[in-house]
Amino acid sequence: MERSSRGLAVASLALLLAACGGGGGGSAPPPVPPPAPPTAAELNSASRLASQATFGLNYAAIEALAQQGNDAWLNQQFALAPSLNVPVVDDLIGRLNRGELPSVPDDLQWLIQFRRFAWWHTIMTAPDQLRQRVAFALSQIMVASDNVDALIVYPGALSTYNDVLLTHAFGNYRDLLRDVALSPAMGIYLSHINNRKADPANNIFPDENFAREVMQLFSIGLFELNIDGTPQLDGNGVPLPTYGNDDIREFAKIFTGLSFRGPGAVFGSAPPNFREPMQMFDSFHEPGEKRLLNGLVVPAGQMGIQDLDAAIDNLFNHPNVGPFIGTRLIQRLVTSNPSPAYVERVARAFNGDTTGVRGDMGAVVRAILTDPEAANPNNDVGFGKLREPVLRAASLYRQFNATSSDGFFANSGFLVQQLARQHPFSSPSVFNFFLPDHTPPGALAAAGLVAPEFQITTASTIVGMTNLIDFAVNGGFIMTSDPALGTVTFDLSDYVNLAQDVDALLDRLDLVVTYGTLSDATRAAIRGVLVNIADADARARTAIYLILISPDYAIGV
Numbered sequence: 252m253e254r255s256s257r258g259l260a261v262a263s264l265a266l267l268l269a270a271c272g273g274g275g276g277g278s279a280p281p282p283v284p285p286p287a288p289p290t291a292a293e294l295n296s297a298s299r300l301a302s303q304a305t306f307g308l309n310y311a312a313i314e315a316l317a318q319q320g321n322d323a324w325l326n327q328q329f330a331l332a333p334s335l336n337v338p339v340v341d342d343l344i345g346r347l348n349r350g351e352l353p354s355v356p357d358d359l360q361w362l363i364q365f366r367r368f369a370w371w372h373t374i375m376t377a378p379d380q381l382r383q384r385v386a387f388a389l390s391q392i393m394v395a396s397d398n399v400d401a402l403i404v405y406p407g408a409l410s411t412y413n414d415v416l417l418t419h420a421f422g423n424y425r426d427l428l429r430d431v432a433l434s435p436a437m438g439i440y441l442s443h444i445n446n447r448k449a450d451p452a453n454n455i456f457p458d459e460n461f462a463r464e465v466m467q468l469f470s471i472g473l474f475e476l477n478i479d480g481t482p483q484l485d486g487n488g489v490p491l492p493t494y495g496n497d498d499i500r501e502f503a504k505i506f507t508g509l510s511f512r513g514p515g516a517v518f519g520s521a522p523p524n525f526r527e528p529m530q531m532f533d534s535f536h537e538p539g540e541k542r543l544l545n546g547l548v549v550p551a552g553q554m555g556i557q558d559l560d561a562a563i564d565n566l567f568n569h570p571n572v573g574p575f576i577g578t579r580l581i582q583r584l585v586t587s588n589p590s591p592a593y594v595e596r597v598a599r600a601f602n603g604d605t606t607g608v609r610g611d612m613g614a615v616v617r618a619i620l621t622d623p624e625a626a627n628p629n630n631d632v633g634f635g636k637l638r639e640p641v642l643r644a645a646s647l648y649r650q651f652n653a654t655s656s657d658g659f660f661a662n663s664g665f666l667v668q669q670l671a672r673q674h675p676f677s678s679p680s681v682f683n684f685f686l687p688d689h690t691p692p693g694a695l696a697a698a699g700l701v702a703p704e705f706q707i708t709t710a711s712t713i714v715g716m717t718n719l720i721d722f723a724v725n726g727g728f729i730m731t732s733d734p735a736l737g738t739v740t741f742d743l744s745d746y747v748n749l750a751q752d753v754d755a756l757l758d759r760l761d762l763v764v765t766y767g768t769l770s771d772a773t774r775a776a777i778r779g780v781l782v783n784i785a786d787a788d789a790r791a792r793t794a795i796y797l798i799l800i801s802p803d804y805a806i807g808v
């Protein structure tokens with residue numbers, strides 16, 4: 252029984268006794284006893300959920316989650332309003348304009364960083380941790396990156412795009428797909444902004460970039476899937492493709508006529524406006540019929556936005572979307588190799604089996620996080636995932652009580668970017684920092700398993716991540732690009748207080764960091780080091796450092 256349900260039952264019994272005259276003579280009912288403290292199993296369950304659904308929780312927050320119960324916590328998280336990035340960017344721009352930020356070579360250097368500052372500050376301080384984590388997962392599926400110059404110099408561009416992902420994280424996938432298609436940042440990144448109808452005489456044809464990626468990466472994938480994510484095969488055992496070049500050309504016609512929105516906006520020459528969805532200019536939209544997937548014909552002569560809505564519906568209603576997007580989200584939140592049964596349960600949630608609404612992202616996220624494979628994995632050889640650098644850094648800061656001298660977590664990602672070569676919205680291509688089906692050669696490949704995050708795991712990044720942890724834990728601070736923005740430090744007093752008892756210290760760290768999965772061998776190795784350190788502060792810092800660089804933590808199981 253969930254802990255919150257237990258508390259409700261106790262309170263209801265007390266009220267019933269009072270109503271029935273329990274206690275005799277109209278006397279006051281006996282006080283309701285406080286709920287029992289969480290068990291070790293409940294604490295580990297809460298910590299596991301925190302690792303999958305947040306950017307990290309400290310011990311007090313894990314204890315509170317366990318007391319509340321996983322289901323009640325999820326319900327509370329679903330109800331929270333989104334903490335958006337654009338207001339943080341606007342605040343920073345205001346501070347720059349008022350001369351409150353220190354001098355740099357030129358203001359462009361600040362503007363380039365504001366989007367990154369806003370992302371880190373928000374994930375460090377936002378109460379809607381589940382929404383923030385899901386939006387990060389979506390950003391690795393529906394990729395836009397500041398490798399395009401125009402998305403660097405306008406700090407609101409990718410922040411606005413991230414806010415689209417945040418807004419729709421628990422909404423409907425159709426609405427998300429539509430707003431992504433209309434996002435000016437995505438229009439710049441995949442080049443369908445100012446995409447115009449065909450003019451063969453001048454060798455002008457609709458750009459096919461977004462048309463291809465919206466199918467391949469954002470909705471249906473390359474091959475027809477069964478509901479459990481396994482590929483459908485033809486008579487020769489070859490996977491069936493979902494689309495071909497003709498389909499790309501037809502979808503490219505759909506995404507013509509879009510440009511920046513604004514008063515008096517003119518197609519192709521409007522000032523950049525990343526804060527609002529793109530506007531359809533029908534005179535530049537391909538007017539003829541379009542033949543889309545599964546025999547759908549979009550008739551000629553419609554308004555351009557009607558064509559776009561028809562295309563979004565065509566993709567959204569394709570049977571592949573549930574298993575395809577479900578698998579991608581499972582990989583980002585829980586495990587790299589979900590079983591077909593796990594994928595099917597999530598796909599059915601997408602299809603509306605649990606809520607009656609197709610594309611309900613809240614139902615999909617709930618299905619992913621409450622599935623038996625997520626909550627109680629059997630720890631077979633295929634379960635788990637390598638923690639990517641951004642998640643390792645964010646969890647370190649949040650689990651170990653990072654605080655900022657000015658209350659603003661400006662560039663907490665500076666070292667992640669410099670040492671581990673990863674930063675949100677800075678991937679080298681539309682395929683993210685790593686491919687979902689990447690596997691390193693060796694035992695994993697031989698077992699038919701994928702390990703996406705290993706694609707950015709090199710000797711250099713391993714050393715870089717180890718150095719980041721060393722700087723943060725043993726150095727006691729997080730380096731920023733400009734200390735004038737505030738220095739981030741840690742409060743490790745709880746762990747220092749536990750350090751006199753090595754086993755108690757390791758128990759606490761195992762709970763917070765590895766949710767009770769620390770192996771006997773790793774524990775014994777760390778313990779052997781700690782018993783030779785007399786100083787409590789040094790012992791606590793060494794314990795944290797060693798567990799954070801251990802394979803038990805790097806590979807979350």
